[in-house]
Amino acid sequence: MGIQVAPTPASLVAAELLSYLQIRKGLSGLEYLQAPGIIPDGWETYTYRLQFQVQTAATLRGPLVLRVYHGPEGLPRLRREFMLQRRLAELHYPVARPVMAEEDPGFLGGPFLLMEWVEGDMLLHRILHDYFALLWGPQQMADVHARLHQLPLQGLLGPDRPFLERQLETLKAMVDDYDLTGLAPGLDWLRAHRPAEAESPSLLHLDFHPKNLLVHKGRCTAVLDWSESDVGDHHADAAVALLMIDTAPVEEASAWDRFMLPIGRFLTHELYRYSYRRRLPLDGRRLRYYQAWAAFRRLSWYGSWIAAGPQVMGYKPGAVGHVRPGHVADLERYFQRYSGVAIRLELPLSIPAMALSAF
Known part of the structure; x- marks a missing residue:
């Protein structure tokens, strides 16, 4: 299930996510239009809303949600949500479409999921x-x-x-x-x-x-x-x-x-x-x-x-x-x-x- 790491403090999430996308995904030149801000609701994940500048790769355009999972069950939860939401989006069921998932907890203190922001x-x-x-x-x-x-x-x-x-x-x-x-x-x-x-x-x-x-x-x-x-x-x-x-x-x-x-x-x-x-x-x-x-x-x-x-x-x-x-x-x-x-x-x-x- 991966090494359990303490969750990254909210103040460092913006820099750590940017570094991850630049180094691991090769997306150089990324800049935030809106840096990650905490969404306090929810018992399961540390959740943030963010947005990159418009010149960003197509998959990262528009407002996004970052979910950072916690504890020994965090990775199974990430895998379940990523697989299921991707399938439900294909079936045109109302869900937030996943953009990318990272299973390594070392970057943000837990495995994490990026998905589209949904208005409502x-x-x-x-x-x-x-x-x-x-x-x-x-x-x-x-x-x-x-x-x-x-x-x-x-x-x-x-x-x-x-x-x-x-x-x-x-x-x-x-x-x-x-x-x-x-x-x-x-x-x-x-x-x-x-x-x-x-x-x-x-x-x-x-x-x-x-x-x-x-x-x-x-x-x-x-x-x-x-x-x-x-x-x-x-x-x-x-x-x-x-x-x-x-x-x-x-x-x-x-x-x-x-x-x-x-x-x-x-x-x-x-x-x-x-x-x-x-x-x-x-x-x-x-x-x-x-x-x-x-x-x-x-x-x-x-x-x-x-x-x-x-x-x-x-x-x-x-x-x-x-x-x-x-x-x-x-x-x-x-x-x-x-x-x-x-x-x-x-x-x-x-x-x-x-x-x-x-x-």
């Missing part, structure tokens, strides 16, 4: 600033999601084992390795009530929510962050979307937005589910199982982050700062709602210092 606002931000977006945003979200689940899988490297088998094995390893005893009853329930694998697997995003959708003039221009993508039952992907709609923290919300949030969550949930079902069928029992699975999966992640740091899964160190008691309690209740089983993730008295170590 996060759907969540659009809704927070214009409540009328609730009239079309959830429908756009559902339509783009159902379209993903109907795409052909040709040209993609699929896993060699069934989706749910691999997922339950991973969850068991987390519970065992990090001594998450309070989650053990939930794992027992998931294994006992496991449905059959999907007869016709679909491409899954597995982090599909309003912060990962860009919209412009009433349509989706890009789906972001494909590092969790997989192939499996489309109910699992719909369940993750519903979990995020129902429980994801909205840290940028104003006091008024927080007051309105329960109504917004309810409308987005109902309109998304209604619109999705107009495109693809959803079996109620199977969907409820995967809603419980989605909550358990997130709690298991948080348990591993607290025990060993988010880096073990390829997330930035600061991601553990999002693991807050209220959010964890929401996930525990969510699992119990769909499974009937009470589980508990034990939290430390204070968030580890690593939460403060990265932007």
